[in-house]
Amino acid sequence: MVTKARHSQTPQTHEERIEAAVTKKKARNSRPFPAASFQEALEFAKAIFDFGSGQAVRRVSVFDHLQKSPESSASRQLITNAGKYGLTEGGYQAEFLKLTSDGLKAVDDELPPREQSRARIALAIERIDSFRALYERFLGNKLPLRAALIDAAKDAGVPEDLAEEAVDTFVINLRFVGLLQTLSGAERIVSVEHFLDTLPAKADSRVLSDFARPQLDQYRVENGAMVTAPKAEFDAMCFYITPIGEEGSEQRKHSDLFVSSIVEPALEPFGLKLVRADAIDKPGTITRQIIDCILQSRLVIADLSFHNPNVFYELALRHAARLPIVQISRTQERLPFDVNQMRTIRIDTSDIYSLVPKLETHRAEISSQVRRALDDPEAVDNPISTFYPALRMSIS
Template sequence: MSESEEGKPKTVKAPKKAPDQKVVSEADKAPRKSVRPFPAHAFSEAFEFAQAIQDASGNQPIRRITLFDQLKRSPESSASRTLITSAGKYGLVKGSYKSESLELTDRGDRATNPDQPAAVKAKARFECAIDQVSIFKSLYERYINQRLPSTAVLLDASKELGAPADGAQECIDTFISNLKNVGVLKTLSGAERVVPLEHALEQMPQTRIEGLNPLPRHNSLLTEEAANFEKTCFVVSPIGDPGSEFRRHADMILSSFIEPALQDFGLKVVRADQIAESGIITKQIAQYVWNSRLVIADLSFHNPNVFYELALRHAANKPVIQLIRLADKIPFDLQQSRTIVIDTTDHYTLVPKIDTYRAEISTHARRALEDGATTDNPLTVFLPELFMGRS
């Protein structure tokens, strides 16, 4: 380097940028949340907003700014904008967060109008909370007349139906909240079950509603179409009144032992208090006892109805599984039949054996359902002539 060059300041050149290189902003670097195919609010929150419109203006439009002024909320906040969007996605409200005015939809008006019959309001609420949202409608139709599945199963189902991985938990949380809010998630037989809309309406005034069949006179957990006996396991059990020892025992056996044990067999588990058809209840029970693919009889408490129905099943000469509490003695005439004995003395003895009892029921069911499995019972053993000539 020459002496003249040494005294000159050096010029630092910026590195050349590739022609196709783009400048990435910090906003672009931030992870983006997936678009959710369901509203951002539970139905209860959106419904309260729709109810506020009903209270303020009925089925007439109301200025968005006026409405939020009455609600003591900012109409331009992100929370308010999201609430309007959710109410729109539920089909409750017409107009967006940019609209000058907001108005209830026809269905939103039916759901919130105090002059509408209770059953009409309930049906409209159901249609908004479940039917209006495609993913919720699909989940509901998949699990109707069944126990509410585990969280893991619901997560898989929601992803299969289009929920993003980072929004699946929010999806099922909102779905379950909506089911409860509109009354189609009920605790029955000791477990939460997704029930038909008619079941939620049956305690309401029986107003005929367009699009609904006349309400059934009995518990509508299972529709007549669902009573496919070849896919049914009927549980013969002492049931008793709600809250009684009989009912608590029956619910525990059904939800904690029988249903989990049979979940891989493709059988719908039905108990007498879950039969849907109207008519003489004894006739319905007899049909289930006689025709179901499998019957499980709980002999606990020596209930006479149970023994009557068990005898009818013996006469049908079809598979049956017997179980009984350790505290009860197996009747003499049934001692030759295999019986699963469950020790319900206290939870210290019961809980450690839950898996064992479930496995026993599964094993008995598998054996009973095998093609060509024998169905020996007191009638076939001692009165075989009764069954001669049967196919």
């Protein structure tokens, strides 16, 4: 008999965890911005558009089409976020969901690119008060340091405990809608007019297809050895599944760079210790210790670059356990079908000129996904949870 995974993230009792979750949810009700990126909400709006040909759709029917439970917390959050962005009408208890007029423009790929982009910018940035304030404050400048953005978010009325999340979502949205561009070797916040002038006035199927493709599909290791620890240590751990390779190899250099420059800085706000397999140094079976980390760590980040077979094996274990995971990869990899259905942060490492200007954006992308995974660890979305929702590994 398949039993539910036991994965305690705190030493609290079951009742205390429920009370803490309710308190946290109530506190989050005051969030003055959506709890996900615009791209994620747009993908949901696009599914509504495709399913109903632009007409209102039954909420239950569209989620059945998406093979998701309409009553799950993840599905409810999708509806809430789409509504906050102004893409859809109808709450998570409504019988029907309908796209707004701007929502229709944002998802209709037959519209001229300029008209579609104008609608997306209005919804993703201008409609959200805090995002609009940040955009207007830094318009025409290089993307400022994260600390400066956080201070500006607080000035714009974002509660202090939500400022980092607001900044991450703002930066991701800014890049997705085209207002954050690499110019003169740095990421700069450009005007709406500047961006729209780069687009064709009329729809062109080839150009529009390239533009409409989600642009987002596109750090410090602890010195010393890691010791196998009790549950409390796993609760403070993020295990990094990555191709490591031999000392001096391309894979080792790649992994070291991602750890030090992207992944660990993205984890800093969450207080999680990043652990890689080569940091495990304790007598015993290394394979058992790695599996312990995969199945018991609070979070796993998996780098799918180089199509390393060990990485995919370890990823499958985490999927089967239905525990929180964030996927990243180089843009040049063509991900296998089984895993490309999950959101993957794509990082262009083709040359230093493509990578360096976007480091801060990639950190924000990872932080945003980590935050969502930790806030709702039960809302795990992978092929196993989608097609076999009752299957769950037993972890003792």
